[in-house]
Amino acid sequence: MDLKDIDLNLLVVFQRLITERRVSAAAASLGLTQPAVSNALKRLRLLLDDELFIRTARGMEPTPYAAQLAEPIAYALNAIHSSLNQRSTFDPATSTRKFTISMTDLGEIDLMPRLMDRLATEAPFVTLSTVRNTLDHLADAMEAGQVDVAVGLIPQLKTGFFQRRLFLQRYVCMFRAGHEVDGRKLTAKRFFDADHVVVVSQGTGHARMDEIIESKGTRRALLTVPHFVAVGHILSTTNMLATVPERYALRSAGPFGLKHVPHPLPLPPIGINLFWHAKFHKDPANQWLRNIVFESFVG
Known part of the structure; x- marks a missing residue:
């Protein structure tokens, strides 16, 4: 039979x-x-x-x-x-699991200090690593469990993925205190007449902002860099401007003696989301990670 x-x-x-x-x-x-x-x-x-x-x-x-x-x-x-x-359980206080989060360097700057503080008290043996969310195989890596969650504007993560809005990212113009535009209204003409440091970050929300800016005019890009890590240092000692997310500007203005003003061009806000694969939607460890990432961003 x-x-x-x-x-x-x-x-x-x-x-x-x-x-x-x-x-x-x-x-x-x-x-x-x-x-x-x-x-x-x-x-x-x-x-x-x-x-x-x-x-x-x-x-x-x-x-x-x-x-x-x-x-x-x-x-x-x-x-x-x-x-x-039977449901698997996850105890953050005793777990030694290593989680991998996909995000940009902006995400690392914004999230990691608060997230690591949270782990120190709630999950002292848990470790984290980050990878870039521009990976060609990101969807496959998340399905395989090699990447647990992803943060950003990631349009390629559609079928088979859940997502949750973290925040709306707005863009501003940032420069050093005492710059020639400091204290003056930053018009579109002054913006395009100035010298710029431009962050080239393909496949991210920042790349979309660059496309909009380039459709309005041509910047004098004296320097292009692949990430935001050095932008604060560069602006603090030069006469260049940079188009940056407002959250980054708020965190870097004080340490580097910088200022920021509303952008002179009508740049739409970008939705930054948290993504996870449907395969791990009910996994307790993944649920815990999603919750603390969300709480760390919105807190």
């Missing part, structure tokens, strides 16, 4: 009949009608070619074959039930 020929519900009825020994009692415990249980028993008799239960004054007595089947069927059903209801 092939397993595909067996309806699991028939075995559930069999187990209740073994326990209750009466069709009426088995039906009541299963929430079924007596005819439904009788019909199930009839199907089982045909499939197994045995009477299985004989009516007696004491109730439904199992045949030797039914008695032989009782223990393995009960074991199998209990194993299936346990497996279906």
